[in-house]
Amino acid sequence: MSFEGKVCLFMAIKMIVKDPDPVLREVCKPVTKITPNIIKLLNDMVDTMYDAEGVGLAAPQIGILKRVIVMDCGDEHGGLIELINPEVFETEGEQFGPEGCLSIPNMTGDVKRAQRVKVKGLDRDGKEIVVEGTDLLARCILHEVDHLNGVLYTDLAEKMYRSEPQGGEV
Numbered sequence: 001m002s003f004e005g006k007v008c009l010f011m012a013i014k015m016i017v018k019d020p021d022p023v024l025r026e027v028c029k030p031v032t033k034i035t036p037n038i039i040k041l042l043n044d045m046v047d048t049m050y051d052a053e054g055v056g057l058a059a060p061q062i063g064i065l066k067r068v069i070v071m072d073c074g075d076e077h078g079g080l081i082e083l084i085n086p087e088v089f090e091t092e093g094e095q096f097g098p099e100g101c102l103s104i105p106n107m108t109g110d111v112k113r114a115q116r117v118k119v120k121g122l123d124r125d126g127k128e129i130v131v132e133g134t135d136l137l138a139r140c141i142l143h144e145v146d147h148l149n150g151v152l153y154t155d156l157a158e159k160m161y162r163s164e165p166q167g168g169e170v
């Protein structure tokens with residue numbers, strides 16, 4: 001069941017912007033101060049990601065051009081991760097496999113990504129944190145940071161094919 005676009009007392013599910021909306025091609029601005037609006041943005045993004053059964057979401061996907069991402073690739077990858085102003089500073093190895101995006105429904109593409117990445121950013125308390133991701137989480141981090149720079153995975157995919165929504169899009 002989806003609450004997208006409906007009023008709900010306890011959650012704020014936002015509409016997910018779909019390709020080719022030009023907002024997805026903008027470069028997002030860094031967050032300079034963690035205000036109550038940024039906390040609300042994080043909460044809305046987490047609710048929207050879970051409602052859509054995604055494993056990652058970037059702020060421009062709900063129309064907000066700020067450098068904020070959320071991810072949850074499962075407990076084995078550390079559960080829910082929220083990052084403000086994320087910066088990938090180390091990548092290693094290579095993986096090649098299928099990737100989907102909540103902003104590009106019913107499509108999958110094969111994309112080459114680093115196997116392991118390290119990203120730093122701020123948590124919701126303004127504390128600097130470092131997250132190390134491998135496999136799915138590495139792919140997710142790189143996909144979400146690309147969103148902040150106006151890059152979609154279709155720009156990188158070697159092959160695209162139609163698919164049913166399967167959960168796990170980012």
Ligand code: NI
Pocket residue numbers: 100101102103143147170
């Ligand atoms: Ni995406």
